[in-house]
Amino acid sequence: MMVQPVPGHSLERGFGLYIHWPFCRAKCPYCDFNSHVAADVDYPRFAAAFNREMAHMAAQYGTGRPLSSLFFGGGTPSLMPPELVAGIIRTADDLFGLAPDVEITAEANPTSAEAGMFAGFAAAGVNRLSLGVQSLRDEGLVFLGREHSADEALAALGQAEHHFRRLSIDLIYARKDQTIDGWKDEIRQALDLGITHMSVYQLTIEPGTVFFTRARRGEVLTMDDDHAADLFEATNQIMAEAGLPAYEIxxxxxxxxxxxxNLTYWRAGDWIGVGPGAHGRMDMHGGRRGLATRRSPASWLEQVETEGHGIETILEDGTGDAVAEALMMGLRLAEGMDLAALSDRFDDLTLHIDMAAHDRLIANGLLAAEAGTLRVTRQGRLVLNRILAELLITATYPSS
Ligand SMILES: C[S@@+](CC[C@H](N)C(=O)[O-])C[C@H]1O[C@@H](n2cnc3c(N)ncnc32)[C@H](O)[C@@H]1O
Ligand code: SF4
Structure with a gap:
């Protein structure tokens, strides 16, 4: 079955602005995001730096198109004062313009202090909230080192519903000792709440985290791959039956x-990143340009104040890497990858995609092609990396 492109999307590949807020109340033991615990945050200084870096990005990398999306990610953006969020949205509108149906998402943590900010965020222009529930079981939340209980998460969701029509939650599965039946109950409970978007992540042990140190000492924190695959399949089935099919892995x-x-990332569209450790990518000179800013909040602030931007690295990816990015991201999507549109963007795809491997993977039932669109089959989803290795001839992507 072909999955239709998302309706109501003003610009198919989109033009997004990502804003990174790098602070959290506490560092979760599994998390390797660019997040820091700080006693004092100089909000006016950050506000000025965000606006200055946005002005630089707009002058250098604006596409002339209005923004189809803004995303406040973190860290914990729900710790930002609402007036800081409102100021950033106003500046983004002045510099880039906002599409009439612009999507403005903020990530939030369900602790009561942050949930109290929801009204201010909605008044600032945020129209979609992504709440980091992580688990609806207290034992799961304790294991994950979260600062909130399951009841607090439910209360935050209840409050969020008053302010945001579009609401998403994050859940983490594959914790050790989790049973398949317990997990099924947990996602059914989430579905019963009427949530229309869920990001469901398999717990990974990332270098540099507390979980990584504990795992290296021999502690078992995650379930084995076979068991995790069963939970993954159960998730897909229950969600699809409930009318929330997986549109991405x-x-x-x-x-x-x-x-x-996020569809802009997966469709290898254009986006700008602002704030410490933010990334941006856009089509440029027949390939893709990648930008990354300084990760340390203090160094980022200093550089923005002296140079007008916190950019640390600029990558110029050639066509081979650009095609690789489009395939690596696009094949994660249920809608697949529009090869016809890709060949409009980049010259001679056959220099970069092994068409014999393409035909072989289709014959083997790992890929399916329909009306110029290539997608991974259910069987292929389990071996996506192998498929990419066979398809791509020239890529070094990801190059950082
Ligand atoms: C930037 S973080 C979260 C935003 C917010 N600060 C929070 O914690 O609720 C985005 C999401 O990534 C997921 N995540 C982070 N580290 C993970 C890991 N090691 N394994 C699986 N999921 C992870 C969590 O579900 C988290 O909500
Ligand atoms: S999971 Fe969220 S709250 Fe926890 S450290 Fe990472 S970004 Fe911060």
Whole structure:
């Protein structure tokens, strides 16, 4: 079955702005995101730096198109004062323009202090909230080192519903000792709440985290791969039956409720990143340009104040890497990868995609092609990396 492109999307590949807020109240033991615990945050200084870096990005990398999405990610953006969020949205509108149906998402943590900010965020222009519930079981939340209980998560969801029509939650599975029946109950409970978008991530042990140190000492924190694959399959089945099919490997939505900002990443569209450790990517000179800013909040602030931007690295990816990015991201999507549109963007795809491997993978039932669109089959989903290795001739992507 062909999955239709998301309806109501003003610019198919989109033009997004990502804003990184790098602070959290506490560092979770599994998390390797660029997040820091700080006693004092100089909000006016950050506000000025965000606006300055946005002005630099708009002058250098604006596409002339209005933004189809803004995404406040973190860290914990729900710790930002609402007036800081409102100021950033106003500046983005002045510099880039906002599409009439612009999607503005903020990530939030379910602790009561942050949940109290929801009204201010909605008034600032945020129209989609992504709440880091992680688990609806207290034992899961304790294991994950979260600062909130399951009841607090439910209360935050209840509050969020008053302010945001579009609401998403994050859940983490494959914790050790989790049973398949317990997990099925947990996702059914989430579905019963009427949530229309869920990001469901398999717990991974990332270098540099507390979980990584504990795992290296021999502690078992995750379940084995076979068991995790069973939970993955159960998730897909229950969500699809409930009308929230997986539109991406870890993301489920009622049709029309997909996260348009993340679709811009997966469709290898253009986006700008602002704030410490933010990334941006855009089509440029027949390939792709990648930008990354300084990760340390203090160094980022200093550089923005002296140079007008915190950019640390600029990558110029050639066509081979650009095609690789489009395939690696696009094949994660249920809608697949529009090869015809890709050949409009980049010259001679056959220099970069092994067409014999393409035909072989289709014959083996790992890929399916329909009306110029290539997608991974259910069987292929389990071996996506192998498929990419066979398909791609020239890529070094990801190059950082
Ligand atoms: C930037 S973080 C979260 C935002 C927010 N600060 C929170 O914790 O609720 C985005 C999401 O990535 C997921 N995540 C982070 N580290 C993970 C890991 N090691 N394994 C699986 N999921 C992870 C979590 O579900 C988290 O909500
Ligand atoms: S999971 Fe969220 S709250 Fe926890 S450290 Fe990472 S970004 Fe911060």
């Amino acid at each position: 870890s993301n489920h939505a009622k049709p029309g409720e997909e996260c348009r900002h």
